[in-house]
Amino acid sequence: MKRITIDPITRLEGHGKIEIFLKDDGGVENVYFQVPELRGFEQFCVGRPVEELSQIVTKICGVCPGCHHMASGKAADAVYGVEPPPTAKKLRELFYMAHFVHSHIAHFYALAAPDFVVGPTADPALRNIIGVIEKVGVPIGTEVIKQRRIAQEIQALLGGHQTHVVMNIPGGVRKGLTSDERDDIVKKAEGFVEFSKFSMNLFKDVVLGNQTYLDIILNGPYALKIHSMGLVDANNHVNFYDGKVRVVDTEGNEICKYGPNEYLNFIAEHVEPWSYLKFPYIKAKGWTGFVEGQDSGVYHATPLGRLNAADGMATPIAQEEYEIMYKTLGGKPVHNTLAMHWARLIELIYSAERSLELARDPDITGKELRAPLDNVPSEGVGIVEAQRGTLTHHYWTDEKGIVTKVNIIVGTTNNNAPICMSIKKAAEGLIKKDTEVTEGILNMIEMAFRAYDPCFSCATHSLPGQMRMELVLKDTKGKTIRTIKRS
Amino acid sequence: MKEETVQKPKLKLAVYWGAACGGCCVSVLDVHEKLLDVIAAADLVFWPIALDTKYKDVEAMPDKYIDVTLYNGAVRNSENEHIAKLLRKKSKVLVAYGSCAHLGGIPGLANFTTKEAIFKRVYETSESTVNPDKILPQTHFEVDEGILELPEFYNDVRSLNQVVDVDYYLPGCPPQSERLLEVFMLIATGATLPPPGSVVGASEKTQCDECKRVKTENKKVKRFYRPIDIKDDGVTCFLEQGVICMGPATRAGCGVRCIEGNAPCRGCYGPAEAVIDPGAKMLSAIATMIDSNDEKEIEKAVETIDDPAGTFYRFSLPASILRRALV
Amino acid sequence: MEFKPTIVAFLCNWCSYTGADLAGTSRMKYKPNIRVIRVMCSGRVDPTFVYKSFREGADGVLICGCHPGDCHYQEGNYKCLRRFKLMKKYITQMGIEPERLHLEWISASEGKQFAELVDSMTERIKELGPSQVKQVAETLAI
Numbered sequence: 001m002k003r004i005t006i007d008p009i010t011r012l013e014g015h016g017k018i019e020i021f022l023k024d025d026g027g028v029e030n031v032y033f034q035v036p037e038l039r040g041f042e043q044f045c046v047g048r049p050v051e052e053l054s055q056i057v058t059k060i061c062g063v064c065p066g067c068h069h070m071a072s073g074k075a076a077d078a079v080y081g082v083e084p085p086p087t088a089k090k091l092r093e094l095f096y097m098a099h100f101v102h103s104h105i106a107h108f109y110a111l112a113a114p115d116f117v118v119g120p121t122a123d124p125a126l127r128n129i130i131g132v133i134e135k136v137g138v139p140i141g142t143e144v145i146k147q148r149r150i151a152q153e154i155q156a157l158l159g160g161h162q163t164h165v166v167m168n169i170p171g172g173v174r175k176g177l178t179s180d181e182r183d184d185i186v187k188k189a190e191g192f193v194e195f196s197k198f199s200m201n202l203f204k205d206v207v208l209g210n211q212t213y214l215d216i217i218l219n220g221p222y223a224l225k226i227h228s229m230g231l232v233d234a235n236n237h238v239n240f241y242d243g244k245v246r247v248v249d250t251e252g253n254e255i256c257k258y259g260p261n262e263y264l265n266f267i268a269e270h271v272e273p274w275s276y277l278k279f280p281y282i283k284a285k286g287w288t289g290f291v292e293g294q295d296s297g298v299y300h301a302t303p304l305g306r307l308n309a310a311d312g313m314a315t316p317i318a319q320e321e322y323e324i325m326y327k328t329l330g331g332k333p334v335h336n337t338l339a340m341h342w343a344r345l346i347e348l349i350y351s352a353e354r355s356l357e358l359a360r361d362p363d364i365t366g367k368e369l370r371a372p373l374d375n376v377p378s379e380g381v382g383i384v385e386a387q388r389g390t391l392t393h394h395y396w397t398d399e400k401g402i403v404t405k406v407n408i409i410v411g412t413t414n415n416n417a418p419i420c421m422s423i424k425k426a427a428e429g430l431i432k433k434d435t436e437v438t439e440g441i442l443n444m445i446e447m448a449f450r451a452y453d454p455c456f457s458c459a460t461h462s463l464p465g466q467m468r469m470e471l472v473l474k475d476t477k478g479k480t481i482r483t484i485k486r487s
Numbered sequence: 488m489k490e491e492t493v494q495k496p497k498l499k500l501a502v503y504w505g506a507a508c509g510g511c512c513v514s515v516l517d518v519h520e521k522l523l524d525v526i527a528a529a530d531l532v533f534w535p536i537a538l539d540t541k542y543k544d545v546e547a548m549p550d551k552y553i554d555v556t557l558y559n560g561a562v563r564n565s566e567n568e569h570i571a572k573l574l575r576k577k578s579k580v581l582v583a584y585g586s587c588a589h590l591g592g593i594p595g596l597a598n599f600t601t602k603e604a605i606f607k608r609v610y611e612t613s614e615s616t617v618n619p620d621k622i623l624p625q626t627h628f629e630v631d632e633g634i635l636e637l638p639e640f641y642n643d644v645r646s647l648n649q650v651v652d653v654d655y656y657l658p659g660c661p662p663q664s665e666r667l668l669e670v671f672m673l674i675a676t677g678a679t680l681p682p683p684g685s686v687v688g689a690s691e692k693t694q695c696d697e698c699k700r701v702k703t704e705n706k707k708v709k710r711f712y713r714p715i716d717i718k719d720d721g722v723t724c725f726l727e728q729g730v731i732c733m734g735p736a737t738r739a740g741c742g743v744r745c746i747e748g749n750a751p752c753r754g755c756y757g758p759a760e761a762v763i764d765p766g767a768k769m770l771s772a773i774a775t776m777i778d779s780n781d782e783k784e785i786e787k788a789v790e791t792i793d794d795p796a797g798t799f800y801r802f803s804l805p806a807s808i809l810r811r812a813l814v
Numbered sequence: 815m816e817f818k819p820t821i822v823a824f825l826c827n828w829c830s831y832t833g834a835d836l837a838g839t840s841r842m843k844y845k846p847n848i849r850v851i852r853v854m855c856s857g858r859v860d861p862t863f864v865y866k867s868f869r870e871g872a873d874g875v876l877i878c879g880c881h882p883g884d885c886h887y888q889e890g891n892y893k894c895l896r897r898f899k900l901m902k903k904y905i906t907q908m909g910i911e912p913e914r915l916h917l918e919w920i921s922a923s924e925g926k927q928f929a930e931l932v933d934s935m936t937e938r939i940k941e942l943g944p945s946q947v948k949q950v951a952e953t954l955a956i
């Protein structure tokens with residue numbers, strides 16, 4: 001048996017490694033996606049005052065610190081049984097929308113676009129953001145950098161620290177917004193809406209307008225029939241900051257819909273001895289292993305998963321685009337992994353529209369920022385939708401609010417099993433008996449993985465000329481059979 | 488006039504993460520447009536967040552091939568340690584970049600607990616985990632197709648200089664991108680660098696020196712408060728409101744970011760001077776503030792400080808004298 | 815083998831050290847387990863002195879200063895008292911039994927009290943057994 005090791009695969013939250021085992025005839029026997037890392041926040045947050053956690057847990061991920069900050073802030077509210085005043089909630093959501101705008105822009109342009117705008121099997125030296133800029137023009141490239149930076153500036157304004165935000169405190173937020181600052185944000189948010197519409201059109205022209213790409217999206221080895229998860233509001237519309245978690249099955253029927261406090265009734269996590277990252281699954285279905293289908297316990301919580309799990313979008317332009325996508329792809333739910341990129345752009349439009357709504361909301365400059373903490377702290381769960389999946393923080397404290405126990409299910413963790421399966425499926429579809437494993441094939445395997453990962457990947461293709469990858473095919477005794485390089 | 492164009496050799500730069508959150512790598516990206524200047528002055532030869540250079544490629548580099556390596560993240564497992572040693576060998580200058588590499592950082596809080604307790608919590612007792620067979624991740628595990636390997640998770644977290652020699656420290660969680668640029672430009676222009684072992688990209692002053700909050704000299708309190716206990720007026724020094732702020736013992740350089748967001752400083756820029764124990768100075772400063780000579784009253788004031796170890800050593804437990812809790 | 819604790823004692827120059835001296839010159843018998851370090855004032859005992867002592871193998875740390883009101887630098891012993899209370903809380907969090915750190919006021923004439931203090935503290939530390947700090951720190955560099 002031959003073995004392909006890709007180490008490190010780093011474009012995920014932390015470190016990663018892929019092991020592909022090939023049959024003697026060259027076909028794929030099995031694939032393992034291993035996460036070699038663990039830091040243990042669940043244990044070392046114990047003993048800390050609960051209001052400090054929102055600043056500690058941002059360090060779980062410096063790419064989506066805002067998500068952990070929000071989930072933590074909401075969990076700490078719940079620990080104190082307190083509801084933040086409307087202004088505080090809206091400020092938090094406004095911050096969060098800027099967080100989504102920045103992340104989704106980065107993902108689409110720096111990560112996804114190189115594969116589609118430049119081409120999945122194009123020269124890797126060109127298959128990066130610079131190549132994208134060459135194709136679409138420098139002004140657009142500059143605009144991308146600018147919009148991402150503006151989104152970050154809004155976050156820094158509301159959140160204090162530009163990366164590891166300090167905004168939340170149990171019962172509300174630490175800082176309000178002046179009307180001048182608000183006016184400025186309104187202008188910026190108008191820019192987001194324009195830019196997100198522009199991005200969607202670009203996607204339609206360049207990607208959907210190209211029969212080859214459309215073929216890859218629809219007919220490539222990139223479909224996974226699993227259940228879909230996402231946070232929805234009272235109308236079952238996609239929401240990132242608040243609501244209930246809804247899961248629909250492979251046919252689009254609701255399996256469950258739960259509030260933060262009930263998550264343990266619906267979700268469980270499985271452990272494998274070959275990865276430090278656990279594998280969440282739908283409790284009612286049980287852990288069924290790495291299999292697809294209606295009876296499987298595996299679900300995904302991704303842009304596409306969220307759109308599948310919801311009945312629509314809460315803002316007008318995003319809703320239009322939502323309808324267009326499902327009409328084009330033949331109805332709900334969609335199982336084409338690469339449609340995640342499309343879904344992500346619809347979410348970008350929603351985040352932009354929603355930030356504008358919030359910035360224009362008269363409450364946003366309100367002065368009531370914190371609700372008093374009148375209850376004895378005990379236990380609470382906070383859930384938000386992170387860019388890469390439903391994020392759950394669950395804290396227990398003593399009567400002084402000192403943390404006694406923590407449980408966290410991180411966004412990416414939700415997609416651990418699907419990522420493993422997608423990589424395997426792509427590898428199986430692309431590496432057949434006697435296939436020559438080329439660089440292009442490797443990239444197409446990576447595309448399966450990349451679709452899930454909106455963060456670290458954003459940087460993947462951002463630098464010119466340096467992309468190198470090496471695959472070493474070894475037999476099980478470790479003897480190198482063949483080395484494939486792309487440089 | 489004939490123009491002479493001497494092509495200065497480009498710097499070879501590497502960025503690596505150990506037990507990190509990615510924020511340090513993002514801070515490198517957050518130089519925004521300036522990233523193009525960086526790329527103009529340096530070739531990035533290894534940067535897992537952005538490039539597909541593999542460990543093998545690094546191993547194949549001649550010793551001291553890399554001019555500057557920015558290592559971020561703490562040393563938590565055997566892979567972090569192995570790569571730290573590898574990069575030390577391959578680099579002329581090794582920089583501990585960010586609080587995790589500098590002092591152990593937030594992952595270093597794990598030195599309050601043990602590997603066993605972490606594994607037990609994460610893989611066994613966590614409420615959402617179903618693991619009747621008590622399966623734990625294994626460093627070597629035999630599957631049908633062969634053996635799968637994982638790095639060994641250590642019991643203790645270490646800062647980078649506890650594993651290899653470090654030339655410079657660039658503090659912060661993460662370092663401010665502007666500070667990185669300043670240091671980078673120094674290196675790129677070939678300016679004389681401070682002596683090895685120095686902290687770069689930060690000030691000699693303390694946070695308090697840069698903080699705009701109103702302060703008097705009279706920092707005296709009968710008791711301490713947590714941020715949740717007070718209605719912060721947004722103006723008065725946190726310490727004078729009785730809230731613990733690491734400002735007096737923390738190096739300036741971040742632009743008092745957290746305080747700008749109305750949160751007290753937690754000390755990510757590390758101690759203001761070369762001290763052997765980052766939290767000791769803060770402990771002394773806080774104790775001095777207690778406005779009483781009466782033993783009982785002092786005791787009561789101390790009681791109002793929740794989690795002193797986790798506060799004074801929020802970013803530096805592994806770099807402290809005691810290094811870990813006995814558990 | 816019988817456990818012979820090591821206790822590092824920081825004695826202020828003006829009162830406590832003289833008190834200890836008196837115990838010596840008066841040929842009072844007390845346990846040989848202390849290693850005396852003379853400091854100018856108990857207020858001079860930096861927390862790092864205490865942590866370093868533990869880290870380098872002390873099983874207990876004793877700080878002695880002048881009685882309240884008698885400190886030759888006015889406030890030094892009060893400063894010390896405040897730090898001491900906070901240090902105790904800190905070392906407890908670090909898993910070190912708080913009894914391993916002790917503060918006592920000893921005047922220049924209290925030789926007997928000093929001798930008794932050393933004996934009683936030695937007994938208490940014996941009961942606690944050896945401190946693990948040094949040993950654990952040595953295994954850190956896996």
Ligand code: SF4
Nearest residue numbers: 508510585586587660
């Ligand atoms: S220093 Fe801070 S930003 Fe950098 S890796 Fe560590 S936790 Fe993340």
Ligand code: SF4
Nearest residue numbers: 695698724725732734
């Ligand atoms: S203690 Fe904190 S709030 Fe007060 S001046 Fe210093 S940095 Fe500012």
Ligand code: SF4
Nearest residue numbers: 741745752753754755
């Ligand atoms: S205020 Fe303190 S904790 Fe915040 S970034 Fe600056 S040094 Fe770090």
Ligand code: FES
Nearest residue numbers: 826855879880890
């Ligand atoms: S001089 Fe003795 S305690 Fe100050």
